[in-house]
Amino acid sequence: MDTLQALKTRRSVRRFQAGQVDAGALDRALEAATYAPTGMGRQAPQLVVVQDAQTLDQLRKMNMEVLGGGKDPYYGAPTIVLALAPEDVNTYVEDASCVLTYLMLALHEEGVASVWVHREREMFASAEGKALLKKWGIPEKYQGVGSLAVGYAEGDYPQAAPRREGYVLKV
């Protein structure tokens, strides 16, 4: 689809089908996401794709601990893509946010739904998070910035709320 159409039609989805995302679609979207611009062209962010039941469950529990309870913060999605970035890069939050945005749009083009989930900052500042980084071979300086819960949308696709008046100010 045309890019403006993609930007305007992509919505955050919080109900997912149980089935896993097509591997080719996910790979194409991940590759496109790596083309996001990053501060000084350093390509500093790190994407981590999680699909195994045990690690998905661990991430859910870690995120709920930050939340202090409640429901699954990843909405039962069959795939979670984490975005981490090294804290010694001064634009690390913006860079990883840009990569996540690229990824959500690329997934939308591929017919795959997603929702941005937060609290990875706290998750990967914890001892359990740091143990996961070590297990994955990622240096400790990498901070959690955010993630996408990824899967095929279940039920009706959400509609956009009206846009806020005055969102764009021309001075």
Next chain:
Amino acid sequence: MDTLQALKTRRSVRRFQAGQVDAGALDRALEAATYAPTGMGRQAPQLVVVQDAQTLDQLRKMNMEVLGGGKDPYYGAPTIVLALAPEDVNTYVEDASCVLTYLMLALHEEGVASVWVHREREMFASAEGKALLKKWGIPEKYQGVGSLAVGYAEGDYPQAAPRREGYVLKV
């Protein structure tokens, strides 16, 4: 163009033509940018479009003050779009980063080039920045998150550097 093509072909441009951006193209891109997802759907970010010579010059000087000198940090672009967001929204940096990413991609679809410029955080934390906010009717709690320098590309369009090996880790 197709979204994946847009994501993979859009590059940061640092040389701009002197001519102003087509008003219709800019408006379509700005409107599309407001469809970016934001934390809790709050649409908290604020875009500010600057095109008058005096304010452009003021922003350049303010940014150079943060840098401590050097060349024009906005590369002589005829338009600067600032992204601000309220600090009492815990996802304000991520939200405004997402909106800027939407905007850069929408501009690319419209044939308009851009580069993400930083240091607005420091600029709008200063007395001069706060005075600008007041002049524009924006509450003081809004922080500068980033901006795009926007215009038509001058010279050859940049090519993508090779992507970093290991950017995507599957665990």
